[in-house]
Amino acid sequence: MSVSQKEPDPNTSGGSVKFEIKGDSDSNSNHDIEMTNDETRNHSDENIDESSNPSHEHSHEIEDYADSSDKFETDSYKRFEMLLKKTENFSHCLSAGDITAITPSASNKSGPKTREARLSSSGTDAGMEKRHRKSEREEDSELISLAKKTDHLIRFEKNPFYIEGGEMRDYQIRGLNWLVSLQHNGINGILADEMGLGKTLQTISLLGFMKHYKNAGSPHLVIAPKSTLKNWSNEFIKWCPSMKAIVLIGTIDERAKLVREEIMPGNWDVIITSYEMVLAEKALLRKYVWKFIVIDEAHRIKNENSKLSEIVRTFKSKNRLLITGTPLQNNLHELWALLNFLLPDTFASASDFDSWFTASEMMGNQDLVSRLHKVLRPFLLRRLKSDVEKTLLPKKEVKIYVGLSKMQREWYTKILMKDIDVVNGAGKIEKARLMNILMHLRKCCNHPYLFDGAEPGPPYTTDQHLVDNSGKMVVLDKLLPKLKAQGSRVLIFSGMSRMLDLLEDYCWWRNYQYCRLDGNTPHADRQSAIDEYNRPGSEKFIFMLTTRAGGLGINLTTADVVIIYDSDWNPQVDLQAMDRAHRIGQKKQVRVFRLIVESTVDERIIERAEMKLHLDSIVIQQGRLTDVQKALGKDEMLNMIRHGADQVFASKDSNITDDDIDTILQKAEQKTEELSKRIDQMGESSLRNFTMDAPGPSYDEKGNSVYNFEGQDWREKQKQVGFGYWIEPPKRERKANYQVDAYFREAMRGGHAEPKAPKAPRPPKQPNVQDFQFYPKRLIELLDKEIYLYRKTIGYKAQKLSDLPPKEADKKQKEEQKKIDAAVPLTDEEINEKNELLTQGQSNWSRRDFQQFVKANEKFGRHDLENIAKEIDSKTFEEVEEYAKVFWDRLDELADHDRILATIEKVFLR
Template sequence: MIILLAPQQLLPDHGVLKSLHIKKEAGKIDYEILSFSEREAKTTFDALPAAARKLLPRFGEKGISELKDTIRRKYSARTSRPDFDVFYRQAALRALHELFVGLKPYTGQVKWYHRVKQQDHNYKTAPCRFSEAKPLLQFDVIREEGRLNIRVQVKLAGQALADGRSAREGGNTRPLADFRRYHFLLELDNNYFLLGYRDFLLLEWLEKNPPSLYGDDPAAFTHHVLARLEESHSVNRNNLMEEDRVDALPVNRLLLSELNGAFLLLTPQWIYDDFLAEGPFTATLEINRGGRTYIIRRNKQAEEDFQALLRSLHPAFEKQSNGYFYLSFADAQKKQWFLKTYHRLQEQDIELTGMDMLQHFRYSPHKAQTQAALEEGDGELLTMTLEVSFGKEKISLGTLQKTLMAGQRAVLLKGHTLGILSDEWLTQYATLIRHGKISGSKLLVPRWMALTRGGESPETEIFKPVLKAGWWEKWEYWQERQEPLYPPPAGMQAALRPYQQKGYEWLLLLAETGAGACLADDMGLGKTLQTIAFLLKRLEQDASARHLVVCPASLIYNWQQELEKFAPGINSLAYHGASRTASGPEGAPAQVLITSYGTLRSDEELLAGISFDTVVIDESHHIKNPDALVTRAVNRLQAAARITLSGTPVMNNTFDLYSQLHFLVPGMFGSREFFRKQYANPIDRDRDEEKTNALRKLTAPFILRRTKEQVAPELPEKTETVLWCNMGPGQREQYETIKSAIRSSIFLEIKQQGIGKSKLAIIQGITRLRQACNSPLLLPAEDRINGDSIKTEMLMEELCNDLKDRKVLVFSQFSSMLHLLSDACRQRGIDHYHFDGSTPSRERMEMVNKFQDESNPVNVFLISLMAGNTGLNLTAASYIFLFDPWWNTAVQEQAVDRSHRIGQTRKVFAYKMVCRDSIEEKIIGMQQQKKQLAGDLIGEGDGFVKQLSLEDLEYLLA
């Protein structure tokens, strides 16, 4: 009683199972193979149960013929017919799989042989075993050659294999690659396993959609691969995808829905920092969004308290313990229970969602009628009346605001009908109500919301008293026409380019309304010049007014020099260091004070006590952290006009905008929690286009950004190239020795203390490897094997030969590397300038001025990356070397744009010097994987380092 399995015949002729008779005569073995028939099943396999004997003939010639006829009939009966071969293949495999499922419980009661075609095209017939164990698929995210991929493994049930070994001897889980797969049959060491049909289809899908196609894009990998796999299986991500931990107090929310069309269903939910949790309590919840994994720590006490509150709402709820609560619609409407409960929950700040999906409730035939009027138009907050009604029923502002904050568009009316807020109504009023503060029956709205209404919006008439007479006409003129709106200031010693004239006029227009302005033009387009024109115009209007510029210390004398050059009539003073007067800033005789962020922190009380006409915050990304002391000091400054300047106002994520906007238009964007929930999290985590567009519309009047491509097409071409450096044997030996030692120590520390507490050691280790790429001379003397530096050799060769008559900038993050390069220049007789963070600002400007002089023969400038990446004008140079590229591409771009800016007439060539087969080469690759954008304002930040995962480290230190 032997069954012969021919797995390779599953599809060609479906003759996958036959009856095998073995005859031994005179020392010879003969095989007789018979097709299954009812007679063969009954006579040869009479020991099998009747259910099994009925199945075997269906694998025979007659059974397969009937199967083919059935499939053809089903195909002919279809109204829409797919390709027949595709349809036939799917139907045949499905039917054969069902037969194997029926036969599987009896496979252990017979002997099995299999007949398999070998590579030499001969067939091998040998004993095998058909296991009753069910193979389970497991999926692991892996990284192969720097790309994400999926490893499929098969978990076996520990059954003995044909050779007597247990599956556990080779591990209970084996890679799918160890098996031979014949559609839904798996074979390992002459053992056969039957895949579940869904698992079979999943493997077929993976073959047609290789995960490696998305290996360079974590977000696409999650969307196209993980989302499909996680519909039916858990996937071990192995810390390869971005992961964040969320530890926040939950916001209680109640989902309203219908059960069987007869019951009102109340399902408690909890929002943890915009992540939804519901159902039975678990200590943590894992959610995947945009290629990142978020681990939410749930608060058991808070969730139980909310459930207890809901249980107290109705006697029927006391006996319900399924994690949700239900009530018949008749009971819900008795004595206005639902209406009273609805308002009670709203009063306790519990979000209600699902209202607009309830079918049992009738929709109100009335549209939302709105009456709005401005009562007071002075100060930063406007007081307005806003009455919304459906028919004769008025809706309270509190109910409206809570409904909108919960993302709903339906309100419950007294007659248990639903009032629907139309798209048109939401466009006109939703943002006002969300951003406003409710005071009784009044709505307090930030006055600058008037600028977001648009010249043709219905509410513009309401806000007209907020703006000076004729302002809207000037605003429309500025937007639509190219002719100047305002003449340039009389004392301006420079002709403004057309786009600079527009920027200058924009600053003036916003100042007229009392709103702040963020000038976010690309680096090199003249933000400083446009601001000087604005200050000069304000001084024309009031010569006694005082103005303040706050900037990094390295830019103080650059500002003073630019003021002297373009507006010599302005009396300016660098209020910094020893130049501060004994009487403080109040006694400093200057129309424009220029100070540093550090001085502002030190003299916060003195500077906060002065009423300035204008405060300019240069490189305003320095105040992106709302908790920083310097941010607090900036927000205490008194000013009639506020300006921020930054080519990169968003360094890491959308939340970077909050503090800068709060300085410019205080109160308009609410609390930081409000901004995170309404904009930052939906945009950064969920890529919510609606929220992105809403924020862009709100910020559009206050942020002006032009790129070089848009407004300065005359700028010469910029070419960026990686200059690959191959370390010599000595430097390579040094590098590999250090890498081996660092790898061992870092992973030992991570094992002992965890990756969170090992960040300092990680950064120190990575820094040492980068130093080894630059020059082993940067390492402690006891760690050096030699002093070879391929980068230094290549740079010096370029400076001495091809570039000896060209102006060149060389940037390095390490000041000690600059000293080594300075020594190398002196040894080769190359005259050069050199400054880093320790060089006084005045000396820096002197060197810059000399370098810019075309007649000056000094052609090389060695500059610290962080000290010289902003504010400097170095257009005399057309060649830039980034000696040691770093994570933050925005900082590198700023350094390159010291040369590629207005005033440059030559082509600019920028070179990143990168050692092959080193951590530098891997950093370049990871920059692309980690890059995130939010509109046109997002760059990259050093948070990249802090977010390194264990897998990232494995990759960097491999």
């Protein structure tokens, strides 16, 4: 084993020395690199009486441990103790400044032995020449060697000359020096700065250093999420234009051309590619011996058995660097996967690593945790924005609690009633079934229209009902105008792409300019949307993104408000989303509004996430390790489902507040502060033991349990009743019969019931006809006739429209009622005509296709059909050409045709 000295940690005030643990010199692993002459520390022929110096006692100990490693092969815990003691001895020697004690010089292997060494080898007492540690010749040789040595550790005090796009911040220069120190000592590492601190720039500056100072400009490989590839390329061009970077992505033919014309000639320094392309082009990438392999968002390789992890480990490289904002995001086994990639010899066995750190050992041995970090410290650099970026104001989060609409209550009740046996603990409780219930309840909290058949229609309209039927949309509709008036720009995150569909409809209706990005957005469209939103003077007010697709590596600092429409199970994912705006370059204070439906599963998810984050802040941010995270158990899921169910069953009415937005925000701030204080008061032990299902440890510091409500312990109540749990379902409404004569008539007939009244007729099954599909007008008339007949059959009365003046509303109501009263069934001829007309519209055009068409017209103008067709990925040129003719002929049939036309003309003229 050997250790190489490193520069002090730039994030540690004490200037502690870093070190590298290396495997045996004959190891075949990628980590044990054969260093070139200019990369190797040159030491003179040091021949030291090892018994004469206390630090050499440690060297003997190290050899003893190495020799005894076979004895511990069957005892993983003892082997880990061996590793810890080695590293502690190394650290002791390094802090004493005696690097020679633990770093044998390469020249010692073949050079002449010192007198002390010769005496020792011949059996003479080494202690007799204790004072003479070096001969004059040896010292002279060392001085000459040092004088000739050109390889020295470079340390930057200001911006490197090759960084041209601006000035690096001081902490970024410190980070560069740390990376340079790692490379100098042949150590791989993890750059784990908090999101938004410029990890990309620090990495580019390192690769620039390799080219301009180490004469090792290529080849380097950067593997990153697909959504960030263009950003990586742009950052190279901006900050280090002297390095040529090639983005390897595209179809098979496009990649083949790129390989043939650009990669094979070799006129490049860096290849930037995605995780998916690594799998597709593994044969090509294996041909190179990479100077650096950089993996952005490195938690993608935390599963060592995944295809990506297996293939990346086969690539040959001199150095490896992992970049991640959350290195300890889930559990220790995933941390091992990262360390195994960096140090495959030291961290070779996942089972051993897991056995070293079982949850019980972690809980009971804090000394073990602190000692482990002595092993990890050399490879990890993590700094927080609050520590290094004083100009960046802290983000302010407000949790807005909203109620359920009447429709949401109905659907929430339906979901619970469908599985009431599970809710009450009577049926077979399967984890998959519970997760399915949770998913549906979360959808209901977002918007009931996420369920097929919930949206009223046909005809389907985009108007006030889209807002009124969701508590979150009601608050959003009040919040956005206020934010727009304040000059803010907004990011809206949701975990559901179909929720973004509804938000798109809402933005069209309210005339908000917006961009959208989700997992299905093509790579080119992603970057164009980001560029358009960040463009100076951009009119885009909203950028809506799915949390997972839009939460990584994207810079949207032109927005200063983040709305978390629905929270992710993993709180770190939401933090990544917030940091799209809260990062370097943000000039305003970022405000985060998190929408939560009160007394539902939504609230439970947030409470669980807040406790996990608070525990992380206590443990992870102190440089310690978290426990292995427990998966969401059946009892905890069941408790989430039950939370607030009795309140939902108790009422059918909406409980959405009518307060104005200022009052809502004031109450939200108070409630956010209360929750924060309550969690802050819980110590580490309480947070570790807190559950939502176990009776024993579910208490805070004051002894309050999640089952204490209005002064009663409801878990004890359940035990007294005799069942595990019971929620009373909503009662079916029956009309009481108080007529005595009717009672006796019923009795005289021998209890035979009256014939049942015929069921109300079902509504006609109609096709989903949208205005942008431009069906013949006659088809709409026939479909309306079917609807009016159905309304007549059920006795429906036309409603007065509240958004019209009284006289006009009365007139419209009478006209509608006349149509209902005069309704007759369709004739056979009309039915045949309807079926024929259904074949004549643009039925293969979805709303997404339509919106892409409109945006392309805004971008290129109505006559550039060739470029418009390229923007619509699901349509051929002929289909676009045909649609364009119909669109411009019948534009006035669209509900918002004036706005569409004005936008196209305004953008095109500009």
